[in-house]
Every structure is written in C-alpha cells, then in structure tokens.
Amino acid sequence: NLSLRRQRQMCIRDRLENLINKHGDLNKITAADPEMTAFMAGYASHLVLDETWITTVFRPNFGSGGNLSDFSSEANLVWDRALQLGLDQMYWETMKPFITDLKEYKYPGDIYFLKEEPVDEWNDWILRLLDAEFSWNRLGFMANRIAKGDSSHPVIGIAEEFLCDPEVGFQEILQKLPKNTIDEFNEAAKKNIATLVGCLLYTSPRPRDRG
Numbered sequence: 095n096l097s098l099r100r101q102r103q104m105c106i107r108d109r110l111e112n113l114i115n116k117h118g119d120l121n122k123i124t125a126a127d128p129e130m131t132a133f134m135a136g137y138a139s140h141l142v143l144d145e146t147w148i149t150t151v152f153r154p155n156f157g158s159g160g161n162l163s164d165f166s167s168e169a170n171l172v173w174d175r176a177l178q179l180g181l182d183q184m185y186w187e188t189m190k191p192f193i194t195d196l197k198e199y200k201y202p203g204d205i206y207f208l209k210e211e212p213v214d215e216w217n218d219w220i221l222r223l224l225d226a227e228f229s230w231n232r233l234g235f236m237a238n239r240i241a242k243g244d245s246s247h248p249v250i251g252i253a254e255e256f257l258c259d260p261e262v263g264f265q266e267i268l269q270k271l272p273k274n275t276i277d278e279f280n281e282a283a284k285k286n287i288a289t290l291v292g293c294l295l296y297t298s299p300r301p302r303d304r305g
Contacts, residue, residue, distance in 0.1 A: 129202060130202050130205075133201070133202055133205075134205075135290070135291045137208075138290050138291075139287045139290060139291065142283075142286050142287055142290050143283055143286075143287065145286075146279065146282050146283045146286050147178075147279065147283075150275075150278060150279045150282050151174075151177075151275060151276075151279050152174055155170075155174075155271055155272075155275065156170035156171070156173060156174040157170075161270075161271070161272060162270055162271075166248070168247075168248040168249045168252055169252050171240055171249060172233070172236075172237060172240075172249050172252045172253050172256060173256075173267050173270075175233060175236040175237070175240075176233055176253075176256055176260070176263060176264060176267060177264070177267050177268075177271075179230060179232060179233055179260075179264075180260075180264035180267070180268075181276070182228065183228045183230075186224075186228040189224050190224075193221065193224055193225055196220075196221060196224075197221055199217075201213055201214060201217060230257055230260040231257070233253050233256065233257060233260070234253055234254070234257065236253070237249045237250050237252070237253035238250070
C-alpha cells in the first residue's frame with residue numbers, strides 16, 4: 095500500500111510539473127495579480143482533483159484488475175459516476191452560500207492557453223447546476239455520454255436500474271469499496287491540492303525579482 099501511494103503521489107507530481115513545463119510562463123500569469131493567481135490555483139486544483147480521483151479511487155476499484163473487476167466493466171463505469179454523484183449530494187448544500195459571489199465573479203479572459211476554451215460556457219453551466227436542487231437524473235446523462243447515444247448500450251440499463259432507488263444503490267457501492275477509500279481520497283486530494291497551490295505561489299517571481 096505504501097508503494098502504491100508513493101506511485102500515485104509521483105503521478106500527481108508529474109502531472110503538475112507537466113502543466114508548468116507546458117506553459118513555461120505560468121509564473122508570469124500567477125504573478126500578474128492576486129485574482130489571477132486565485133483563478134489559476136482553482137483551475138489547476140480541478141485538474142489535480144480529477145487525477146487524484148483516477149489514481150486513488152477509479153483505477154484501484156473500478157478499473158481493469160481493480161477491486162470490483164469481478165463485475166462488468168459497464169457496471170463499474172456507471173458505479174464510478176454514481177459514487178461521484180452521491181458524494182456531490184453529501185456536500186451540495188455547502189455550496190449554496192457561495193453562489194452569489196460566484197455569479198458576480200468575472201473570468202480574467204487574458205489567459206493565453208484558455209483562449210480557445212469555452213470557459214464562460216463552463217462557468218454558466220456550473221452556476222446553473224449549483225443553483226438547482228441536486229438530482230440523481232444526471233446519471234442518465236452520464237450513461238448516455240458513455241454509450242455515445244446508443245440506447246441499446248448496457249450502461250443505459252444499468253443506470254436505469256440504479257435510478258430506481260439511487261440512495262440504496264449509493265450505499266451498496268460504498269459497501270463494495272475497501273474501508274476508508276473515500277477518507278483516503280479526501281486526504282490525498284487535500285495534500286495534492288496544497289502541493290499544487292504552493293507550487294503555483296512559490297514559482298511566481300517575488301517582487302524583488304521582477305524587472
């Protein structure tokens with residue numbers, strides 16, 4: 095377990111270094127102003143959080159050869175999404191106090207490597223999602239994306255069956271996972287994001303370094 099944990103941490107670190115290496119003047123972006131630094135920290139934290147989920151939850155449990163590999167790959171794909179939705183539901187209301195501030199936030203649109211990305215559309219979608227009540231029906235949308243619109247794909251039926259009683263289904267998924275899986279993910283996510291934000295802050299030039 096210790097060896098695997100170190101491998102996962104190295105994977106996260108490599109992804110972070112790749113982000114910085116790919117965008118060599120990232121330090122200029124984060125040095126621009128505190129608001130830009132905050133945006134980049136949030137953007138990169140999202141990427142790291144996804145990677146942490148993949149390395150600590152998805153691959154060890156739902157991936158090929160994972161703890162739940164006795165079940166079909168289609169079931170594992172649906173259960174992975176359902177697990178994420180269940181965790182969303184647990185913390186859904188905690189986001190409500192921040193929605194007003196998020197709506198007033200203006201994206202600094204001069205980040206060069208995001209100029210071709212629909213950031214404003216992403217922002218609008220997230221705000222609409224958070225402003226609404228939590229719904230398990232998103233699982234049907236996710237299954238349809240996995241199936242690429244093929245209504246006969248096995249994931250469609252698996253998702254529909256799960257949605258018959260999602261609360262029970264969510265608990266059953268948790269019971270299938272090794273003990274402390276979610277706690278370990280939470281701890282790894284916090285450590286990886288802290289490392290990332292520290293890297294972004296401390297690779298920014300100090301005031302005395304700027305010409």
